[in-house]
Amino acid sequence: MISTVVWGTGNVGRAAIRAVEAHPALKLTAVLVHSPGKVGRDAADLAGLEGRLGVTATDDIDAVLAASPGAVVYAASGDLRPDEALDDIGRAIRAGAVVVTPALYALYDQRNAPPELRDPLVAAVAEGGGSLFVSGVDPGWGNDVLPLLVSGLGSTVDAIRCQEIFDYSTYDQEDSVRHLIGMGHPMDYEPLMLAETVPTMVWGGQIRLMARALGVELDDMRETLERRALDAPVSTRTMGDFEAGTQGAVRFEVQGIVGGVPRIVIEHVTRIHPSCAPDWPTPPDGGAGAHRVIIEGRPRIEVTVEATDEGENRSAGGNATAVGRLVGAIDWLVAAEPGLYDALDIPLRPATGKLGRSKQ
Incomplete structure (x- = not known):
């Protein structure tokens, strides 16, 4: 199974925890949070799931990335902190992870993204061997x-x-x-x-x-x-x-x-x-x-x-489907060559192995 980190536990992150936990090819191994009040809480509690998942939230980014996760769902906002989001994502790619995220709008069409955004990510791929797929939360x-x-x-x-x-x-x-x-x-x-x-x-x-x-x-x-x-x-x-x-x-x-x-x-x-x-x-x-x-x-x-x-939270369905597209691409990206990918690269994929795995 692919060791997967969820980074951020807001509207997108909560749905991401649920999606990773339900995916038969993924294993949730860490949850990164910013708020001190969330540190130490079980991922199930943060995601609105019953019971415990046995993964407690941490704010130690270095330790999480040092464990060489296979994938990172970057769910922290890039709206008000685009430079920080770019830096975070670059760190995860340099650690060798496949990263999926809605946080960098300009990377929806990665081929035509501004060089100041694209070039550091291309360098991160060359250095660490990770990959990136950006798809909107709109969705x-x-x-x-x-x-x-x-x-x-x-x-x-x-x-x-x-x-x-x-x-x-x-x-x-x-x-x-x-x-x-x-x-x-x-x-x-x-x-x-x-x-x-x-x-x-x-x-x-x-x-x-x-x-x-x-x-x-x-x-x-x-x-x-x-x-x-x-x-x-x-x-x-x-x-x-x-x-x-x-x-x-x-x-x-x-x-x-x-x-x-x-x-x-x-x-x-x-x-x-x-x-x-x-x-x-x-x-x-x-x-x-x-x-x-x-x-x-x-x-x-x-x-x-x-x-x-x-x-x-009646508006959460759009977030959940956007996350489903992102999380559902992880195992395909892990099997693909390192690089930057867009929505035309990632095939539509059925819910193979997911039927009946819902946890409330």
Whole structure:
């Protein structure tokens, strides 16, 4: 079995512990945490599993990497600490580990990543013999392999639209939701994630991946942005109160332009409460989130995926499926040559050996 470390125990890390424990080819051997309050706690407790897994959380990075793990699921956030995340991932690769992570947006399309990000990782691979696969927590499969798979079912394809429709009211990452995305701030606040060119920096790699797979050349990428204010104050379970008149919903697109027309589009519709912007796309059952692929062509095809996890944390299903894609790639990556990989390299894989392994 492949010795596997989970680094970070937030929204992604909790799901990663469960996914590693359920995978027949992987063995959870360490959990790395930052918070002193989590050190010494059993991994099952941190992941919301019953019983004990016999793996206690530690903050000793050197000791964990010195044990030469086969794989690291890097689940620590890269949103507010991209340089630190890059350094951490490089350390794990130099230790010889296969690393899977959603933390480095620019590595979604690793072939075209900026040299200042890619070059240190290439050097780490050469030094330590590890590998890296980055896929989005939004989740990545909804913006690459799923639309590409569905596109092959049609006779003609005019456009591909990938939608994430998300309710942040139960999401456990307040700094990102409030400050990066701007929920709860006055409408004249300029959130970093919505600044011009930033959405393209984050999701443009997935547009390029799809264009490469479809055999088309992109003329350009464009962005659109809409924001809505809350009509009334709302309270959330995980992030407290949001005042009327502050930002309550965001809708933006990153458009891949082919022949002067938007042909490959990634769209995000996010709210802090379902009452805001009710005329925008919503999940079919009014739930917390959905991921939708729309193929405009002949025939027109629409596929919506909804996932739920963690009980009251209704937004955790998307994280869990994103983690499933990452963790499910580990044994393939271990068998492959060291290097940097993207979503087009990693095959779609069935849940072989996982049926009936769920632990609550």
